[in-house]
Amino acid sequence: xxxxxxxxxxxxxxxxxxxxxxxxxxxxxxxxxxxxxxFAVTLFVQSGFGKNHPELAAIYEYIEAPKHGGARALxxxxxxxxxxxxxxxxxxxxxxxxTMPRFAGKSTVLTVHDVQYLSFPENFSRLRxxxxxxxxxxxxxxxxxxxxxxxxxxxxxxxxxxxxxxKVHVVRHGIDDQLGKSATSEQELRRxxxxxxxxxxxxxxxxxxxxxxxxxxxxxKSHWVDKNLVLVCAGGQGRSEVDFMREVRRLNLDDRVVRIxxxxxxxxxxxxxxxxxxxxxxxxxxxxxxxxEAMQLGTPVIASDxxxxxxxxxxxxxxxxxxxxxxxxxxDVVASKKETLVKAGKLRAEFFSIVNSGKDLALAxxxxxx
Numbered sequence: 348x349x350x351x352x353x354x355x356x357x358x359x360x361x362x363x364x365x366x367x368x369x370x371x372x373x374x375x376x377x378x379x380x381x382x383x384x385x386f387a388v389t390l391f392v393q394s395g396f397g398k399n400h401p402e403l404a405a406i407y408e409y410i411e412a413p414k415h416g417g418a419r420a421l422x423x424x425x426x427x428x429x430x431x432x433x434x435x436x437x438x439x440x441x442x443x444x445x446t447m448p449r450f451a452g453k454s455t456v457l458t459v460h461d462v463q464y465l466s467f468p469e470n471f472s473r474l475r476x477x478x479x480x481x482x483x484x485x486x487x488x489x490x491x492x493x494x495x496x497x498x499x500x501x502x503x504x505x506x507x508x509x510x511x512x513x514k515v516h517v518v519r520h521g522i523d524d525q526l527g528k529s530a531t532s533e534q535e536l537r538r539x540x541x542x543x544x545x546x547x548x549x550x551x552x553x554x555x556x557x558x559x560x561x562x563x564x565x566x567x568k569s570h571w572v573d574k575n576l577v578l579v580c581a582g583g584q585g586r587s588e589v590d591f592m593r594e595v596r597r598l599n600l601d602d603r604v605v606r607i608x609x610x611x612x613x614x615x616x617x618x619x620x621x622x623x624x625x626x627x628x629x630x631x632x633x634x635x636x637x638x639x640e641a642m643q644l645g646t647p648v649i650a651s652d653x654x655x656x657x658x659x660x661x662x663x664x665x666x667x668x669x670x671x672x673x674x675x676x677x678x679d680v681v682a683s684k685k686e687t688l689v690k691a692g693k694l695r696a697e698f699f700s701i702v703n704s705g706k707d708l709a710l711a712x713x714x715x716x717x
Contacts, residue, residue, distance in 0.1 A: 459494070
């Protein structure tokens with residue numbers, strides 16, 4: 348029997364792809380690789396989807412919603428009306444944005460990417476926090492199956508909302524096996540970013556409070572004092588951007604911290620390849636894709652022991668509690684163990700393939716009818 352599956356992607360803004368969007372896009376790509384005619388998938392999307400996501404548009408039927416410009420209130424209204432009408436004859440409806448409309452479908456899959464608002468409510472506006480506290484629990488109750496990117500998020504949902512464990516499935520992130528194939532060359536990056544013969548450590552993360560950039564500044568000032576060592580920070584400007592840059596100046600680290608903002612995938616991959624280590628002191632991750640991307644490219648990982656990171660890194664990198672003295676010699680440790688860590692990291696990355704992500708998603712879809 349072929350299941351007719353509708354996927355609600357109205358929350359995916361055309362041309363704006365973050366971690367949660369990439370997660371679902373790769374799941375769907377992986378699903379096609381292992382489909383075997385089990386599923387007939389239709390995507391419900393914003394206008395411009397085909398142009399901005401040609402890889403999905405080439406393999407799945409998609410239907411564009413009336414234009415709403417990404418406004419959350421209008422998107423929610425469309426989900427309750429236009430989408431509810433469109434999906435009424437589908438066997439399964441997958442809502443990938445963390446919440447689900449009231450009229451969601453008879454059999455539903457809800458993807459919850461993280462539950463950061465439970466751990467760090469201060470990182471959310473009052474309006475957003477009120478919305479999540481009201482809508483997420485209701486969505487979880489109505490969903491037939493809930494999927495999460497990690498066991499950490501799965502367990503948090505089970506414990507916090509008393510959900511039956513059998514209802515919550517882990518669907519792994521899928522990391523593209525073509526990652527790094529067109530990476531910008533080391534020579535080009537060093538020339539353009541004026542890194543010359545510097546030793547580079549890399550943090551690709553938006554400057555939000557939970558990404559914990561300032562922890563690395565403490566290390567740069569007190570323990571990682573080699574003037575040839577440079578911290579490159581890539582990613583958009585978050586709520587802690589001003590505070591972070593103020594701290595760089597206060598600690599006189601202007602010539603050892605390179606803030607480059609958003610970068611292309613090719614530049615990101617090139618920076619990972621040339622770096623001594625990916626340094627990832629995040630206070631909260633529902634998954635933490637950069638650590639697996641680094642492993643796939645042969646870059647040692649030093650990460651915090653917070654949230655999902657210990658689970659995702661496993662024994663393929665250093666997982667350390669967030670104390671400066673514990674991180675003090677970590678760069679020397681990864682240098683001494685580099686060959687072992689690189690080998691373990693590449694094996695770890697294989698576990699998080701796009702095909703495996705698609706297989707996990709297929710099992711979640713099938714579970715709605717079991």
